[in-house]
Structures are given as C-alpha cells and as structure tokens.
Amino acid sequence: MIGPRAVILASTLLALIGAAGAHAQDRPIGFLTPSKNSACQFFADNGQGVLRCDIVNMEARPHRPADCELDYGHAFEMSAKGSANRICAGDTVMDPSLPVRAYGEAWQRAGFTCRSEQIGLTCFNAMRQGFSLARAEQKVF
Template structure:
C-alpha cells in the first residue's frame, strides 16, 4: 500500500483552520435568462461592481487602446461614474444565485434590479448602467 505524506503539513493545517463563516463563493447574481451576471468585489475597502452581458445585438466599436474584448463588461465603484470596460476575463459564473425578475439585490453601496427586459444597477451617487440584449446604457 502506498502512503502519501503531505509536502507542506503546516499548509494543510491552515486550510483546516479556515473560519466557518468564510464566504463559499463569489458575491453577486445572474439574471434568470443567465445572459447577465454581476459580481461584487471589495478591493482594499474599495467596493466595485462588475456586470457582464453574454449576448448583445450590436457590439460597439473597440477603442484603439483596448487590445482585449470590449462591449460586454461594465464596472463601477460605490461612488462616481460607471463605464464600459476593456477586459480579458468574465464574471459570468454558473454558481451565482439567480436574481428573480422584479427582485432587488443590494451590497456595498450598490443596488441592482432584475426585470424581464434586463438588469439595472446604480451606486450611491445614482450612477450606473442598464443592460439588456437590445441596448446597454451607462448613466
């Protein structure tokens, strides 16, 4: 019988000692159609909300300074303006809970509402975005 011995026994103790209240997955939600997903991040006490939309009718022109994907990702801080961003990743995650139509999600200064026509999110300054397959708008 082959016996395996951990290479880093102290590391395995750290994993076992993780607090029971640790978050088990990403904070955020996805729309019932699963076409829109939003995730909340706390970067050193700087709250950020990012939402991605998988399918859109018309993709905007990519800016010259963007060498990655453009047109389907939006981001904002808890204060200040929202923006469409240049990105090389996605926050689309099938493990995110579904935010049912006409339900509201709130966290860290952000409010989002899911509707049959899409998702609208805004921050404490009432700046944000509305995302739908037919049209995306930053306000």
C-alpha cells in the same frame, strides 16, 4: 478520559469546519439574471466596493477603442461613489455557481442596487450612477 480515537475525530471535524468556512469566503458575491444573460459580482478593492456586471448576448457590440487589446462591450464596472463605465476586459464574471435573482427582486450590497426585469438589468451606486443592460441596448448613466 478521552481516547486517541476521539481526539483524532475531533481534530478531523475541526479541520473540516475550518475548510468549509474558508471555502464559503472564497465564493463569489453576486448574482445571475434569470435568463443567465447577465451576471454581476461585487469586489472589495483597496477598501472600496466595486461592482462589475457582464452581458453575454447583445444585438450589437460597440467599436473597440484603439487602446483596448482585450474584449470590449460585454463588461461594465463602477465603484460605490464613482461613475460607471464600459470596460476593456479579457475575463468575465459569469459564474454558474452564482445564485439566480428573480425578476423584480432587488440585490443590494455596499451602496449598490441592482434590479433584474424581463426587459433587462439596471444597477446603480449611491451617487445614482450606473448602467442598464439588455440584449437590444446597453446604457451607462
């Protein structure tokens, strides 16, 4: 016969396991570059993958478009099959809890590929559209 103390212990253990599983799903999906100057996060948006990467330090910021009331120049985004763009954003995907991806190591998810090198970060989608981020220059291709 199982006593009430064993039932309480089992219930507590199951609750903790459930909470840990839920917490793991809440973690951001992405990475930081070794310099921690860039970060990328993957999001699922209406069933389609979206990759957003931000850069912190840049030698020059581009002129903010008139229709952008937020920050401009630091954030880049693309869908799995669409074009890449520099975006107007009032937030950031920089998150110190993201794992650091070593230089030369590729990161891949849902059709996106990113590679961080000492000269900068390059990411592209299945259509070979993407961006390169470095302190000196950022390019969308």
